[in-house]
Amino acid sequence: MTTPTIRNAFGAWTALWFAAVLGLVPAQAQWQPNRPVEFIIPAGTGGGADLMARTIQGIVTKHSLMKTPMVVINKAGGAGGEGFLDMKSSRNNPHKIVITLSNLFTTPLATGIPFNWKDLTPVAMLALDEFVLWVNAETPYKSAKDYIEAIKKAPPGQFKMGGTGSRQEDQIITVAIEKSTGVKFTYIPFRGGGEVAVQLVGNHVDSTVNNPNEAVAQWRGGKVRPLCVFDGKPLPYNEVIVDKLSWNSIPTCKSQGLNMEYLMLRGIFMAPGATPDQVNFYVDLFKKVRETPEWQKLMQDGAFNQSFMTGAEYVKWVTTEEQRHRDLMAEAGFLAK
Amino acid sequence: MSDESNAAESGPSHRAIEIAVALLALAFGIIVLIGSLQVGIDWGSEGPRPGFFPFYISLFIIVGSIYNLAQATFLGGIKQELFSSWEQLRRVMAVVAPTTVYVALIPFVGIYVSSLLLIGVFMIWLGRYSLLKTAPIAVGVPTVVYIVFERYFQIALPKGPIEYWLGL
Amino acid sequence: MEEIGNLIQGFATVLEPFNIGVMIIGIVLGVIIGVLPGLGGANGVAILLPLTFSMSPTSAIIMLSCIYWGALFGGAITSVLFNIPGEPWSVATTFDGHPMAQQGKAGEALTAAFTSSFVGALFAVIVITLVAPLVARFALKFGAAEKFGVYFLAFCSFVGLSKEPAFKTVVAMMIGFALAAVGLDHMTGQLRLTFGFTELLPGFDFLIAVIGLFGIGEILLTMEEGLRFKGQSANINLRVVLQTWMELPRYWATSIRSCIIGCWMGITPAGATPASFMSYGIAKRMSPRGKNFGKGEIEGVVAPETAAHAAGTSALLPMLSLGVPGSPTAAVLLGGLLIWGLQPGPLLFVEQKEFVWGLIASMYLGNIVGLIIVLTCVPILAAMLRIPFPVIAPIILVLCAIGAYTVHNNPFDVIMMLVFGVLGYVLKKCDYPLAPLVLALVLGDKAEEAFRQALLGSQGSLTVFWSNGLVGSIMLLGLIALFWPTIQNGLARLRPRRAV
Structure with a gap:
């Protein structure tokens, strides 16, 4: 297998160049993206997550919420595993975010791919999808x-x-x-x-x-x-x-008499190794997105649960949900052997 | 074996390549067989298990390849001629080799620089064009690709250090 | 006829100058997207979707659907010229289109492809205009068993066609099935045949295999022959368009058959790719010129292109009336409808008359505008074959690599493309047919899924494939198609022999 080596080398190059760029540019109080931001969708075109991500892209572009463009990329392979592994390998790249659905938990549990949400940096919960x-x-x-x-x-x-x-x-x-x-x-x-x-x-x-x-x-x-x-x-x-x-x-x-509650996460994560400054930029960005009429309309049309969480609260929610998914899937015999 | 084997027309025989392909297909079939056994080939509570279909597919590949192998080795019925001459293969390799290097370079220097190199090497080495004629095309194609894909369609293609340095 | 009145209203909307402008931009972008291998209609529409936020829904759908028409037209261009299918549904176009180009008839092949596309689309739009509600109800009858029947029919009408040795055909086809099975098994959510390599998670994409096997393989075959393309003597003036048009009416039977196959596949929804293969296979069996298929027979270009375009167009019908996409591109358009605040489904035709009929009118106009644009380009395109090989070959390689990358944004796919390229060259020289491999790769996992879904529903009973008239007749058609050569022989024997 040559590819991991190639990827590692690529990662090293990237890190090197970030070091160089960061060295040249004095650290500013407020971090801002200076290159196009890649928005990864761990699902195919036309689905719910895709729709939400592309709406966000449209809102960001229309209201000029960011100086650099936002580029949407679908990485749907292996029930989204492809997208998550790509995020995991993009350590220290602040120009990459991912939108998640429940496959954040279910895909690693069902397939046994080497990924856990703790590999990523949590940014914010945008909404919850109802069933x-x-x-x-x-x-x-x-x-x-x-x-x-x-x-x-x-x-x-x-x-x-x-x-x-x-x-x-x-x-x-x-x-x-x-x-x-x-x-x-x-x-x-x-x-x-x-x-x-x-x-x-x-x-x-x-x-x-x-x-x-x-x-x-x-x-x-x-x-x-x-x-x-x-x-x-x-x-x-x-x-x-x-x-x-x-x-x-x-x-x-x-x-x-059906004792079951289930809501699906529509949340944002960054690649591993993001600084608090970088996370804050995206939290602010999504706060602005949520205030636009287009977002309100999307929420209303899809009857979303409009919970918004960041920071420790968000981490706590995700941790609880992961444990719940693990329990539910273990009970159903869905865990990878 | 080929009857008329003059110097210019030497090369690997069709038979040798046929045998190699049949062996490769056989190996592939065995890999699929192992893979399907790993995930279960019977019927479970969810209907056929994931390996059910691949298992039978692998059997078809294995049986078919063994027949093809037999035909190439002792059953006959294979063209008694050259697969291609060394000269022809050299020309094919003249495409495969630079393209392999090209593909290997993409993760390191990005697709733009490697494309520039591929076009340059191709035109100068194979086409014997002058540097003056080559340069505009070798630089122009990646530039157009950059404008169309990154600027217009907003698709991020692999980039290397030069692009980062340029701030693209 | 209420529909006609509505349609005239629709034309009034579309003929606004802004909408005409949007239409032309859409077509041109679509042709570019169609030409670039890998970057398909679905990607193209998805990428440009956010740009349409500031437009009215009607203008936005005109732009996006015109990108789709453009991509349908554009897919044929590289198939004919360089044996590289720009889109999955133009794979079958390479079988006769590229040999035609090699014989110096690139202009004829392109004209035939574009014109047939137009005919297919027109037929589908007329179907949408007149019988939309009826057809939508037909689509609802398709459960998993019926879907499997359709895939079965697609296979049956295509296999048994090749002149290559039977065992090689079987091996090639089964390799295609095996490659299609790699990755996530959708029915159980488990990984299979990945052996722990995360690179294999997404499985083998049909497009990457096709770019390699057909495109790169062809470049290698060309190199073996010498440093140039065949077919440089192509006619490069517009007269070739008119000459080809004179010839096309002869193939009316194939045209009509392909239109029907295409509409059926688009509505059910199986998609444009199986439609093109099935149409090619059936045309080869039914046509008196069937023996020449694969050697540069113009009818072999007409059949797949008509069906592909008819399927691509009619795929929008279930999307509009049921909210279920008939193709990946339709899935993205569906997302667009939701973003613009329109709800696809049974009520769209009632509540959003202006939008629906504007869209339908734009299908008519968009295809006419598209046909004019691409036909005027025929001479320029045919002239591309005159570019010296050492110049055009690396550019094709670069575009193939970019195409392979953009399918999944995965550098590993570029490596796979090259591997498939070398494989394509060797397999072709060893008489392994590539078409069954590719067909198995594109339909294999879908067919398996439909089969297993049907069996789950029937709790394991195989009788589900004969359980009602619809699925029964599709399966029967499939069997007839499979044994057609034998049946034909039998019929010939029954007939009294006449002196020739």
Whole structure:
């Protein structure tokens, strides 16, 4: 294997040149990027993380929030493992940030690649993505209780749950539902959230746990029905979507006897070895992004949970979530051997 | 073996290369076989395990390669001629060698400098163009690439120390 | 006809000077993106998406969809001239397009490719205009079993075509399948065949293999022959366009068949790449000139290009009406719709009339403008073959390397490209067919996924592939395509023999 050596050598060159650049330029009170910032997406084009990253890129460009351009790069290989490993090997490069989804935890746990979020420098939590239990609108199930009752009556495994990817958030939620209610689904993984939603509309699966923005179009079209949301409290968005219903009118799964809460991280990390000054620059940048009307619209359309965290609070949240994912995945037998 | 083997027309025989390719494919098939056994080739609770399909694929490769190998060694039916002459192979290597160096250089000096070198070497060495004719193309192509990719499409290509020094 | 009225409204929107300007810029950018190997329509659209933030949604989608049309047109250019498919769906175009260029008929091949693309797109847009809701419902019927049926059909219509020894074809194809399996197994989320090398995490990308096997391999083959390209005597005036046009109506049957295959593949959604392979395979079986396929038969350019463009265009239909993308590019456009505040799905046609019909009108106009732009470039493009080999070869190598890099932004891929290049040269000289390898690489993991999804749904019962009329007839079609040569022989024997 020659490539690691080549990469190391490249890394050494980079470090050398940064040393040179930093030596030439006297340290300033406020760090600013002096080259284009690479924004890594550990997922494919067209998905939720991609959409968010490209919206941020558009906002940064439109409102001139940064002096140098922001370049978006997809590194989706190996369920995002490619992107994370690339970040890990970019030590001391302050011009590289990554947006994460739950695969920050699930990919290393399921595949055993040499990566942990502690290899990166946490910057900020931008938002949390919600999950909703959906069924086809033609089915008679009006509530999660009805649906679970129906599954209990059928032979185990007859009901099909469609989801994005394998051993990732959708399947983890499915397993958690099974644990809390004693039912058994057949979980069928697909490539993307949009495909999953259409499989539900076409009656090829019985239910899904799509994110709000993956299924909202089908909901508005009267094709699917939300049963409950996997959050601690109902969503705050009151705008009517269809038939006097809003995101707010979906009950929590807990109130329906499904003891499961799950939210997906949409957060930002930097490469290892970033200084507090550099982290502060990006924290400020994303604070400004969050104030723009475009961001507000994205949040509202996708019914996001708008929690924002930085610093120790953020680290604590991520640490807890990692442990939770480890427990959930160990219970489901999803850990790499 | 080739009947008419005059000096200019010598080179590796087709048969030798056929055997080499069949052996390579066989080796590849065995690697796939080992890899599929590592991840499980039976049916689990999630349907076929990850190695289920690769396992049968590897069997096809192995059986096919053994047949091809047999054909190249003793079954016959292989073209009784040269694969190509040494002269032809030399010309092919004249592309492969600089390109290998080019690919190896990219992680160290970036794609721009190495492209400049590749075009330069190619035109001067193979095309016997003068430096005066070569320079504009060798410098021009990377520059256009830089403008199109980095400036216009905002795609970051591999860069080396010279680009950092220039602050690009 | 409410649709016609809406469409006229749409044309009024598109014909605003600003939108026309945006359209031309989009097409030109798209052609450039299409020409550069590796940098595909999806990347191109994704890269330029943030630029459209300050435009109205209608102008923005016109710009981005025109980039897509441009990329569809542009993919054929390098396929014909240098045997390097600029886009995945133009791989099948190289089979006859490049031999034509070598015979000095680059102008004819390019004209045929561009014109067929246009015909395919036009057919697809008409389908979208007239029967959108109906077709959307058809797309919903496609579950995992049906999808597997479609991939099965694509394979069946293509294999058994090559003249190469059967065992070599099998080995080549299986190597393609094996390469497609490397990396993450999507069905279980586990890694396979990576042997702990993190470089293998993303697996082997079809585009990198194709750039190497076809593009670099061709340069090496050319070098072996001597320091020049064949086909320098290409016609380089615009008359060649008219001459080719006179010839094209002869292939109407192939055209229509390819249009239908393309639309079907685009809507279901299987995508433009399988559509182009399937269309080429079926044309080869059905055409009286089938024996000449692969040697520079113009019909072998018409078939894949028509189907690819029809599929690429009709892939937008499920995106608009269902919110499911029919191609990677459509997936990015879908993201665009969300950013602009439009919700794709059943209600888009009702709530956003101006946007939808503006887009449809721009499909008509964009393709006409695109055709004019690329046809006027035919002489310039054909003249590129006259650039001396030592000048153009390193430039192609550089562009291939950049293309391989931009697929995943991974330097390792550039190394793989060169390895595939040398492999392509040796395999081709040893009569291993490359097309089945490439087809297996592009469809292998998708077919495996659909197969396993279907089996999960049926709890392990293989009868799922015969469980309803739709999947049953697709599988049957596949079997017929597979055994077509045998069937044809049988039919010929049944017929009373006549003296020739």
